[in-house]
């Protein structure tokens with residue numbers, strides 16, 4: 001390992017303030033009581049490494065992981081959101097260096113007017129760069145550009161023993177590969193060097209068309225292989241001949257600027273009552289969504305924010321699933337076994353009537369760089385499943401199908417996968433555990449997820 | 456060249472940082488003054504990149520009174536154009552119990568919150584008068600309105616600052632410099648993070664955008680958020696016998 005390049009603990013750093021908080025995953029069915037510190041500057045980060053009472057620690061970014069990746073029941077979390085300074089940007093190379101709390105929405109607001117965007121972006125702008133790297137997130141262009149880790153030159157990592165290292169693939173491949181997608185378990189990322197992508201305008205040309213069934217979808221994705229962005233919205237309640245019907249959306253950077261009204265987010269006012277999301281209302285919504293899309297295809301111009309972050313227009317939309325919350329399921333299955341697996345997954349969901357709004361289907365490209373990166377060539381399916389009696393059995397069935405197909409479940413979304421399932425799906429799980437043993441023998445970093453998956 | 460320059464005193468504070476972003480978003484050049492130079496350098500980079508304005512970190516210690524005259528000279532040589540405006544944000548709030556137990560804690564709070572503020576404002580006054588315009592905005596506190604059991608020494612320093620600013624405003628008014636004391640309620644920063652159950656808490660960015668607007672308009676003093684005006688009016692009027700029994 002290279003030597004540390006900066007003294008981690010700054011002289012005169014004030015005592016870190018801790019307070020008891022309750023945090024939830026975005027799906028609101030995982031929650032944790034813990035202590036939380038919130039450093040305001042990166043010099044304070046080292047002090048956060050030592051929570052009171054020898055508690056374990058995990059970083060918590062934007063809190064947009066659906067499950068328990070950023071939760072630590074009975075332990076401590078360090079909130080990274082206040083570390084949001086942009087440290088350098090070179091327009092000739094696109095290289096950006098920033099603190100981990102900067103969000104994708106901020107990057108878009110600052111750099112799109114200068115002709116740059118994050119090369120890869122998840123489906124909400126509230127995700128932080130640190131959280132994105134720790135789950136090696138992908139976007140609607142994964143088939144072309146891979147995941148965020150593929151665009152990172154280096155990052156600074158505060159190790160559990162207090163050393164601060166600048167980690168690059170060339171100098172420290174193990175630590176680099178363990179941290180990308182490493183769900184916060186290798187250390188706290190305190191700075192990231194990311195290569196932004198140049199774009200010709202502030203707009204995208206979007207094509208949408210109605211798709212009759214799964215075959216039609218998979219063909220549609222093949223045809224769109226050369227298009228920058230593609231995503232499918234599936235009506236996960238449709239069965240029989242209509243199984244896998246939905247809307248295929250593809251997009252390409254537009255050569256011309258568009259003018260877009262500024263978006264003011266509306267807030268979801270209350271925890272929706274349980275009856276609102278019964279099978280009927282969801283079925284009606286999904287059917288309407290499907291019918292509204294044109295059969296032949298329709299072309300529109302969209303802003304990056306509209307296209308990349310459609311859900312951000314409704315703040316707190318996760319309250320729509322009521323107090324009990326929901327879990328999200330997302331898996332990727334290899335192309336070879338994928339079609340059959342997708343059918344089985346969709347049939348399982350539809351026949352359980354696990355009412356869900358639109359499911360998301362995507363084609364994924366290359367295997368990610370991280371040991372635990374989710375991305376690999378294949379089809380990815382994601383959908384929300386409200387927490388109800390019986391939903392555990394649905395998740396167990398989905399895990400089985402994914403595992404048998406040689407696929408994997410996405411840790412950013414997960415809160416229920418078994419440790420066995422994880423070991424079978426993530427072939428480098430052993431290498432990851434070995435690295436943790438080396439850099440964190442006492443397991444000072446831990447989360448509800450790391451305990452559940454026996455990481 | 457920017458149309459105005461804001462000197463931010465105590466620039467590492469979350470409130471100050473949010474105010475600096477607000478000023479930069481409006482095209483102002485910034486002088487970022489404080490003790491944590493690595494942080495101020497990060498902030499200067501951030502403001503320069505986000506808003507394409509000039510931002511210069513400057514070492515400043517409110518408690519080092521002897522350095523204030525030299526500091527003002529450095530500010531003037533580094534100022535980025537237009538009137539020099541001042542946002543005074545530094546301050547500390549140790550526990551009342553710690554201040555009671557240890558006079559050096561008490562004295563350093565008085566120095567940071569009041570003596571240091573008075574000293575740097577006095578050192579800046581001639582330059583502000585000479586330019587014949589500009590603004591001074593300083594962070595007071597609702598705690599200065601009435602001494603409470605919980606934090607009356609802190610409250611006393613903020614009351615002293617408020618009184619100082621009244622006279623300072625009167626002196627600088629002749630030169631066209633406007634002085635605003637913001638009586639802040641709880642803001643969600645490191646200062647308040649460990650404290651449970653503070654009422655009407657606002658985020659630093661919400662605080663800063665209102666502060667920016669009020670700084671353009673007013674002088675005198677202002678409650679931020681405004682809800683503290685009725686609340687403190689009532690608290691000030693409570694008879695002592697009742698007030699003393701309250702656990703606030």
Ligand SMILES: Cc1cc2nc3c(=O)[nH]c(=O)nc-3n(C[C@H](O)[C@H](O)[C@H](O)COP(=O)(O)OP(=O)(O)OC[C@H]3O[C@@H](n4cnc5c(N)ncnc54)[C@H](O)[C@@H]3O)c2cc1C
Nearest residue numbers: 061062063064065123128130131134137138183184189412
């Ligand atoms: C509406 C919505 C749409 C989404 N769409 C997508 C999508 O299209 N593609 C996709 O890939 N994901 C998607 N996600 C998931 C999301 O991108 C990931 O869960 C992401 O990791 C969340 O980042 P965060 O900043 O919210 O971090 P958190 O959720 O708070 O934390 C995520 C992980 O990062 C770790 N972490 C956070 N900060 C640091 C740090 N500084 N150092 C070390 N570890 C850290 C945490 O410990 C945790 O393990 C979506 C989520 C939502 C809510």
Ligand SMILES: NC(=O)c1ccc[n+]([C@@H]2O[C@H](COP(=O)([O-])OP(=O)(O)OC[C@H]3O[C@@H](n4cnc5c(N)ncnc54)[C@H](OP(=O)(O)O)[C@@H]3O)[C@@H](O)[C@H]2O)c1
Nearest residue numbers: 467468469470490516517518545546596639641642644646
């Ligand atoms: N937060 C609230 O609820 C609240 C309410 C009312 C009023 N206020 C006032 O608002 C101001 C900002 O507070 P905050 O909440 O943002 O707290 P904060 O984050 O603790 O900021 C206080 C800042 O003051 C600086 N400082 C302290 N002593 C100094 C000295 N001797 N010389 C130079 N700088 C010094 C600190 O600088 P270092 O980086 O060097 O430590 C720190 O950046 C304070 O005046 C506070 O009294 C706050």
